[in-house]
Amino acid sequence: LGTADTTILRSRTWDRLKFEVEYSLQRGTTANSYLIQADKTALIDPPGESFTEIFLNQLQQCVNVQQLDYVILGHVNPNRMVTLKALLELAPHITFVCSKPGAVALQNALREHQFNIWVPRGDETLDLGRGHHLQFIPIPTPRWPDGLCTYDPQTRILFTDKLFGAHVCGDEIWDENWKRLDEDRRYYYDCLHAAQSRQVETALDKLAPFSAKMYAPGHGPIVRYSLSRFIHDYRQWGQQQTEQDLTVALIYASAYGNTATLAQAIAKGMTKTGIAVESINCEFADSAEIEAAIQRCDGFLIGSPTLGGHMPTQVQTALGIILSTAAKTKLAGVFGSYGWSGEAVDEIESKLQDAGYRLGFEPIRVKFKPDDETIQYCKEVGIEFAQTLKKSKKFRAPKQAVSSAQIDRTAQAVGRIVGSLCVLAAKRGNVSSGVLASWVTQASFNPPGLTIAVAKDWAVESLTHIGDQFVLNILKEGMNVRRHFLQSFAPGEDRFAGLDTEDAENGCPIIKDALAYVECTVKSRMDCGDHWLIYAVVDNGKVLQSTGMTAVHHRKSGSQY
Structure with a gap:
């Protein structure tokens, strides 16, 4: 050196x-x-x-x-x-x-x-x-x-x-x-x-x-x-992170690092949505730090391993502070890992529910070290928790320095920009996801390439980094596939269950009822506020139906999909 x-x-x-x-x-x-x-x-x-x-x-x-x-x-x-x-x-x-x-x-x-x-x-x-x-x-x-x-x-x-x-x-x-x-x-x-x-x-x-x-x-x-x-x-x-409007206190202890891994994954999901996360390892934090974090947060999560059939003493202390400090209106969550039994998570869940707190997701219990599917599930839980918190706080974007009438006119004008309706299907290892997308356009002839805007709080976003591959299923007019992807999916739920699919050469799902599909490799990403703009090169493609029109998404406002 x-x-x-x-x-x-x-x-x-x-x-x-x-x-x-x-x-x-x-x-x-x-x-x-x-x-x-x-x-x-x-x-x-x-x-x-x-x-x-x-x-x-x-x-x-x-x-x-x-x-x-x-x-x-x-x-x-x-x-x-x-x-x-x-x-x-x-x-x-x-x-x-x-x-x-x-x-x-x-x-x-x-x-x-x-x-x-x-x-x-x-x-x-x-x-x-x-x-x-x-x-x-x-x-x-x-x-x-x-x-x-x-x-x-x-x-x-x-x-x-x-x-x-x-x-x-x-x-x-x-x-x-x-x-x-x-x-x-x-x-x-x-x-x-x-x-x-x-x-x-x-x-x-x-x-x-x-x-x-x-x-x-x-x-x-x-x-x-x-x-x-x-x-x-x-x-x-x-x-x-510090400038975000909403904050979640993430309080945990971790005997062998597994609960900390779950905490990291949940935090990653929350921060993707524009929520600030304040992590506190209660094994090393004093009571005053925990109390201050609970008082200023909008929601909280508590994670614990199970040691000897119970939560560690430090988690018990942190839970006591929460029960005596946190307002009952604050959204809560519970997670933890265990070796032979998982009583700690059950005990925390019971005490929070008895005290009147509302849980933002079903408590997460993971035996031993979490695998890739569990990590993806935790990220999606973090996204769902953050979105629920925003709704409960009636979260709105900061006011712009223009009149409401001008905002309405601008939104209406932007809404006239149309795009073809597609399903972005991505897979990495054993983890897959899919989402209905309409902000898609061809971007280059040589090599053939396209851009697609991916919202930061979409579960599929974590599968669209440089080098990742995906299939863009281009939909035909009609509601069958569109209706399937307009429904809400629970964290970890198979987005393609019930659809007739097959694997593309890159391993991602092809929807057989689509009009056409293209297989793509991500080459670059650009940060665009609440979205990532993905540029991908088309590696392969095929028209599945020679007749039929491409489904197009018409909007009345450019402020929502």
Whole structure:
């Protein structure tokens, strides 16, 4: 990394890792580790068990592992334990450097091992020699309460762990082509940080005084060429969250990370609709923080694992605060994971209903680790909860600085723009979705391409990212298929049940009663307020019925479909 003392070891995979289950884009990832070799040697953020063997083999080529002095951990999670145990076997004398919450997690996970821990306090630094006086910045967030950044003033590298990353695999070590990373960076933020934007903003303030010339994240390219742009983006994305009109408090505890994964997925669904989410990990939040969040929120969700047939003490405390603080008019939700039984979710549901709260969805109970279908279901539940909350609050868009008459005239004029009625059918792995769409138009001849506007709160939106494939079923005049897709679908419900379909070459559903269909691959996306404008190249297509007219959507107003 521009110096003989500092080396990056990039563990790469083009598959999605287990810990990325809530991260539905499948573009692989790099797990970045960093080695500083001075008078003493420090390893920063060793990877998880998917890479343990290959990582240790490569590490041995860079350094005699038995002479390793320190292992610095930006966060501690179960995924890293296999690698940490292997390092301890090779070098029992190593000292782990982590935050205080990280030390507690490490001691619980490695209780059968003897090892050294150092928790830096205040302005304490770690002197590796040759000018490498490492400084440490705690950046706790609900998802990573033990978050710790490391700054090396000698190289001016800031090791940011979960900040400024991207789950994307490639050969590039640096971010020279950072514009191509825009979608991956934004999606990473939306999945991992949008629901904890307040704490991320605090972390940015803590990092601002350090004169870093590059950010070294735990995943993705090293940030060097787009440093100021990336900081600006993080602040802008966070501001977009805090400026939303409605807020949901997402309160949870997570014993093994599974309940936290459900929380992330539900939050992703809510933030898609323009609802701000404030995550609170009640294992690390005090009563005052929980009470303040409950008082200012418009709705709340509470998630819990089941431990010994009950909810953890911290969840019981948070529930007590909710029952004594939250107005009965606030919309509520319950979710949780379990191993052998799920009494905690039942107990929370019962207490909320007995107190008179209205639940926005059927409580979610997930055994062990959630799969792709469960994650998609949770996202759709989040969307439905947010839409229900908006209706209950009679949510309206902000007033525009024009007269009502002018708005009406403009809406009527925009409404005269017509589009063909189609069904957008998308599938990724075992997850599929479909929606009736009319904002469709041809966009290019060579290659043949089209654009389609996809609302951010549509369930299918998460399946229309760059590289995804879909089928656009072009409908004929008549109401059969149109009527099917005009109905409301429950979260996780099969949108194509009852229709005569077959799989296209790209695996997405073709509706046999359609007039024609085209198979498409998404090439780019543009943020357009409450919609994404998708540009896709047509890979294949066929007219299914030689007679019949294309169904067209005529509207009276441009302010609604």
